[in-house]
Amino acid sequence: MLFLAWALLPIPLKKAVRNGFHEFQVPSWEALSWGRDLQNFWAGRANRHSELISQGRDLARLNGAFRLQVMENESLRQELQRMEALLDLPPRPRYRYEVARVTHRQIGTWWHEMVVRKGRDDGITEGNGVVYAGGVVGKVQKVYEGTSIVRLVTSPGFRMPATLHGQTQPLFIQGLQHGSIGKPTGRVRNVPISSNVTPENPGYLVSTSLGQVFPNGLHIGKVEHLEQSSNGLFREGTVQFPSELYNLNEVAILVPLPSTTKTALKRN
Amino acid sequence: MHLRRHIPLLVALIANNILWLILTELNHYLSVWSLYILTPALFVLYPALNLSYRKGLLVSLLTGLLQDSALPLSSNGFFTLALPTLHLITFRLRDKLHREGGLDTVLLLQVVNLITLMVLTALLSPSQLGGLSAHLLALILQILLSQLVILVTGNYFLGLQRRLGKVFFKEVREEEAPAT
Amino acid sequence: MSAVKKDPSFIWRIATLTGICGIFFTILFACLGLRQFVERKEYREKEERQTKRRILQPAPRGEIHDRDGRLLVGNQSRHSAVIYLEQIRKEFRSQYLEDVRDIRALREPIRKGMTHAQVKEHLGLFDRHHEDESSVTLTYNKYLKVVFENSVVARTSVSSSDLQWEARLKVVRRYLEQVNKIIGRSETISRKKFERHFNRKLLLPFTLVPKLTAEEYARLLDQLPLDSPVQIFTDSTRFYPYHSAASHTLGYVVFSEVDDEAEEIEGHNLKTFRLKGKQGKTGLELSFNDQLDGTPGGEIWRVDPMGFQFELEKKQLPTFGQSMQTSLDIDLQMLAEEQITHKKAAVVALDVKTGEVLALASKPDYNLNDLTPYISTKVYRRIESEGGWLPRATQGLYPPGSTFKILTTIAAMRQGQVHNETDFECKGVELIGINREEFRCHNPRGHLAIKIQRALALSCNTYFYHYGVRTGIDHISTEARRFGLHTSTGIELPHETRRMLIPDKEWKKVRIGEPWRPGDTANSAIGQGYILVTPLQMACFTASVARGETLTKPTILRVPDTQRSNINHGGEPIGLSKEQTQQIFQGMEKAVQFGTAQLCKIPGIRIAAKTGTAQVKDSDRNSPTFGQKLTLAWFIGFAPVEKPSIAIAICVEGTDPNDNYQGGTTAAPIARNLFWTYFAKKSQQQLTQTP
Known part of the structure; x- marks a missing residue:
């Protein structure tokens, strides 16, 4: 009876029920997440003053270095804009970085996802790219009012275009959880046949802006060995993703800026 | 008086919710090793052994919906159907079991939980899982860990729920035939 | 009851009936047995034919490299968005029911x-x-x-059938719309195209959007769900990193059906769907098609009664074709082509010792990337109007002009007509035959007293008229045949012309119906008249002379280092004394030092060369200069004289009667640049090899 009733239930109704139950749980998740933050705060408070002062000094140095880099980046950005205008290049996609705390992670053999504390209210939409300081995290899979589910790049069934660092030909990465526990891996496919990598000289996979989800050059993972694909046209191999992916507490969601979302494709 | 009759139901719901939250938090920390614990059988034990069939079914259905809404879309309503089914199985066996928990309930929990996890693994197609054989070790470890959690906490959790029920309401084992 | 039993007619009838039934059942069981046991194999095959289908997948072709291992022809992936129809069958059905x-x-x-x-x-x-x-x-x-x-x-x-087709089309168009939205295209599909695919190639994916750009490919990868019936299909096309370089030599490929003759793929009796493969059409792609072509892969599918995929029974992966290494040096090849851009010309450079072709350039030519994956009518017509299809180096036939004087000299020397010290007085004109027909030298004032070396260096016509006539056409043509100028070189390229011509008395009598005249011999002696050769032949001739042999067998394949020392070209020694050979070499060297080939002089390198300027009547009826006289600038040469390693032949066609093309001024500078690059590269290689 129950099976039949569930099967016959209209999909919009199922979705509504699901969303309702999800929203019902959000406050408790947030409470847990705040609790963890509070825990970290009190752990921080437990530090001695001298330690805090020395850490503050280190931080100030880093801030100084970063401030210089920001200035340099700004001048490079302007230079780039001038070049692009000269060459009449189509505008590149630009993004707003929406920083979000991770309420909890759900990573195991069955799924690779995390819930973050930003949602529809913050302008997040399904399919937005998610990154962290070390590179690509994944994509927004589902958006709720104040939370979103992020599907990790390691997730089975996740696919994204990428390039090998220094190359332009797009290949693609597919999540594939196997290998050692806690070591995220995936498959890289459609690698140009001329590409060669070795454990001593691994290939670094970076994002490409061609797919309009991520900007160019964000680190994804590395590949140390490539073998010929079954159709003989490409090479493929196992990607090793950074292990921090499974221990993230904060990510940034890439929200495309409206002016660039409708950029016409440049047809060859 | 009317409200008091529903206290066991509320106890079961609140306890399940709290257990689910604890598991969520535990899984959050375990994610560093890409491990995930699932204990669906634990959520139906108290309702099946101590509540009427209808109330137990309601509790397992609501808990299933709760879990499905929190889990990735790939589970696709699995727990909404799985928990009531587990409830039905346990309810039919409840006359032969110790309602306050015992070795028999531990054994039952182990068996039904294992079957549920295996069905879940089979339903998430190998392509979605990226080839079953490739991560068999991680999968076995994950299932073993889940079973261990049940083994350790199963009777304790059942006892806790029963005690809470007692505090607010005199112990009643509601008898009602399951709908067929 | 007993009465019935006793009735003999009744018993008889029962017995007859039983007998008939028995016979029928025996026949029935016999037939069943026959079908089940004897004809089992046949029925099994029939069943397989009805329920199984085979898909043949082409293998990627092998690559082509130059002598240093640089990629000349490779494979490049081509992506298209396709839809797997068996995955949307349910949608077909529900759309149909909705429409109904x-x-x-x-x-x-x-x-x-x-x-x-x-x-x-x-x-x-x-x-x-x-x-x-x-x-x-x-x-x-x-x-x-x-x-x-x-x-x-x-x-x-x-019309239920129409309705069904339209329902299917609606579903497919819905998916196409989804793809169009992602990649920003506005592709459409016609019912005719869809019906054709559905009826003939149901097992193969249906192409929604062909030839995706890198950006479109990336967008689809990013935005299409993994389990969508729309997927990205990848096949390969030929890729030419050097675009038009050596286009005639490398050749191009055309679509072809995968060959299932190969025994490796099972299921010859099954209905087979073939994905389009590639087959060499010209050049090396054609000559070495079998080698470059890999072994196709195959899949055997069990299908349902509608013909949709049901279960994959067998899969065999295609294997890569073998790659090959050519003897071409892409640096030299590109330089040669650059030198003759915007001209009608051919350049051939050979390794003197091995006969390896270092460069084989013909212009006009075509960009090979324009011909892949298929040749559009527009591109075809453009190349045709430019005359780009003709590989002039192997198929272009030209009178060799003064470069032929080397052969005349050899014939004359071998007949004892010319000696080292033979003096001749060039007065600017030579009277030939009984009619005293005037044959003029290109220098109207004459070269005065002249010996063989100066005659070669200054390309004195009267000298060769005189000694050519004295040698006689029989000896000249015999010598030309000894050097293989009457036949194709046998290079591993398809369609090398066989229409080259070394005329003699017999030929003229048969083909023109006229007797041979001394004037014909005079013309032949300076490479004019009826003689026709290809630039490749002249390059082989030059290499042969440089080596002191009569034949050079050119090859486009890289000769392995172990075999370089024992190459037999199949010829014989020329038959000249060392002094005679030196006279010719010195004559050719002097041509570079102060003669007609001065513009190819390179300090420090001893080059022996001979230039030529011939005149031809334009025989191309489509040409605006049809029937008019055009000039041909020739150059042949080798270097270094002391140990020849490279031989070059160049022929540049005049395209306008006003073109003042001359071997010395037009072709020699091209040769200079080639020699320069060749020796610069060689010395660099020697430097890097020296520890």
């Missing part, structure tokens, strides 16, 4: 006897009108037909 419901709802109110006005009130305007003698058929909403007889409704009908 709609059309039924539309049909419901139409009753027999209704007038046209009443029908119009319900259905609105009709789409099509068909009229015959007794009835009028109106089609509404595409598929609902209402037949009117005597101006009232007689019957209604629905």
Whole structure:
């Protein structure tokens, strides 16, 4: 009876029920997440003053270095804009970085996802790219009012275009959880046949802006060995993703800026 | 008086919710090793052994919906159907079991939980899982860990729920035939 | 009962009936046995034929490299968005049912006897009108037909087959719309194309958007769900990193069906779907097609009664074709082509010792990347109008002009007509034959007293008229044949011309019907008249002379280092004394030092060369200069004289009667650049090899 009733239930109704139950749980998740933050705060408070002062000094140095880099980046950005205008290049996609705390992670053999504390209210939409300081995290899979589910790049069934660092030909990465526990891996496919990598000289996979989800050059993972694909046209191999992916507490969601979302494709 | 009759139901719901939250938090920390614990059988034990069939079914259905809404879309309503089914199985066996928990309930929990996890693994197609054989070790470890959690906490959790029920309401084992 | 039992006729009848039944059952069981046991194999094959299908997948072709291992022809992936029809069968069905419901709802109110006005009130305007003698058929909403007889409704009908096709098409178009939205295209599909695919290639994916750009490919990868019936299909096309370089030599490929003759792929008796493969059409792609072509892969599918994929039974992966290494040096090749850009010309450079072709350039040519994956009519016509299809180096036939004087010299020396110290007085004109026909030197004032070396260096015509006639056409043509100028070189390239011509008395008698005259010999002696050779032949001739042999067998394949020392070209020693050979070499070297080939002089390198300027009548009827005289600038040469390693032949065609092309001024500078690059590269290689 129950099976039949569930099967016959209209999909919009199922979705509504699901969303309702999800929203019902959000406050408790947030409470847990705040609790963890509070825990970290009190752990921080437990530090001695001298330690805090020395850490503050280190931080100030880093801030100084970063401030210089920001200035340099700004001048490079302007230079780039001038070049692009000269060459009449189509505008590149630009993004707003929406920083979000991770309420909890759900990573195991069955799924690779995390819930973050930003949602529809913050302008997040399904399919937005998610990154962290070390590179690509994944994509927004589902958006709720104040939370979103992020599907990790390691997730089975996740696919994204990428390039090998220094190359332009797009290949693609597919999540594939196997290998050692806690070591995220995936498959890289459609690698140009001329590409060669070795454990001593691994290939670094970076994002490409061609797919309009991520900007160019964000680190994804590395590949140390490539073998010929079954159709003989490409090479493929196992990607090793950074292990921090499974221990993230904060990510940034890439929200495309409206002016660039409708950029016409440049047809060859 | 009317409200008091529903206290066991509320106890079961609140306890399940709290257990689910604890598991969520535990899984959050375990994610560093890409491990995930699932204990669906634990959520139906108290309702099946101590509540009427209808109330137990309601509790397992609501808990299933709760879990499905929190889990990735790939589970696709699995727990909404799985928990009531587990409830039905346990309810039919409840006359032969110790309602306050015992070795028999531990054994039952182990068996039904294992079957549920295996069905879940089979339903998430190998392509979605990226080839079953490739991560068999991680999968076995994950299932073993889940079973261990049940083994350790199963009777304790059942006892806790029963005690809470007692505090607010005199112990009643509601008898009602399951709908067929 | 007992009476019945005792009735003998009854028993007889029963027995007969039983007997007949027995016979029938025996036949039945015999037939069954025959079918089950004896003809089992045949029926099994029939069953397999009906329920199994085979897909043949082409293998990627092997690559082609230059002598240093640089990629000349490779494979490049080509992505297209395709839809797997078996995955949307349910959608086909539900769309069809939905359409049927709609059309039924539309049909419901139409009753027999209704007038046209009443029908119009319900259905609105009709789409099509068909009229015959007794009835009028109106089609509404595409598929609902209402037949009117005597101006009232007689019957209604629905074209279910059309409806089914349209439902399928709707589903596919819905997915196409999704793809278009992602990549920003506005592709469409016609019902005709879809029907053709559905009926003939149901097992293969249906292409929604061909030739995706890198950006479109990336977008689809990012935005298409993994389990979508729309997927990205990848096959390979040929890729030419050097674009038009060595285009005639490398050749191009055309689409072809995968060859299933290969025994490796099972299921020859099954209905087979073939993905398009590639086959060499010209050049090396054609000559070495079998080597470059890999072993195709195959899949055997069990299909359902509709022909949709049901279960993959067997899969065999295709294997890569073998790669090959050519003897071409892409640096030299590109330089040669750059030197003759915007000209009609051919350049051939050979390794003197091995006969390896270092460069084989013909212009005009074509960009190989324009011909892949297929040649558009526009591109074909453009290349044709430019004359780009002709590989002039191997198929272009030209009179060799003064470069032929080397052969005349050899013939004359071998006949004892020319000695080292033979003096000749060039007065600028030579009178030939009984009629004393005047044959002029290119220097009207004459070269005065001249010996063989100066005659070669200054390319004195009268000298060669004189000694050519004295040697005689028989000896000249025999010598030319000894050097293989009468036949194709046998290079591993397809369609090398066989129409080269070394004329003699017999030939003229048979082909022109006239006797041979001394004037013909004079003309032949300076490479004019009827003689026709290809630039490749002249390059081989030059290499042969440089080596002191009569034949050079050119090859486009890289000769392995282990075999370089024992190459047999199949010829014989020329038969000249060392002094005679030196006279020729010195004559050619002097041509570079102060003679006609001065413009190819490179300090520090001893080059022996001979230039030539010939005149031809334009025989191309499509050419605006048809029938007019055009000049040909020739150059042949080798270097270094002391140990020849490279031989070059160049032929540049004049395209306008006003073109003042000359071997010395037009072709020699091209040769200079080639020699320079060749030796610069060689010395660099020697430097890097020296520890």
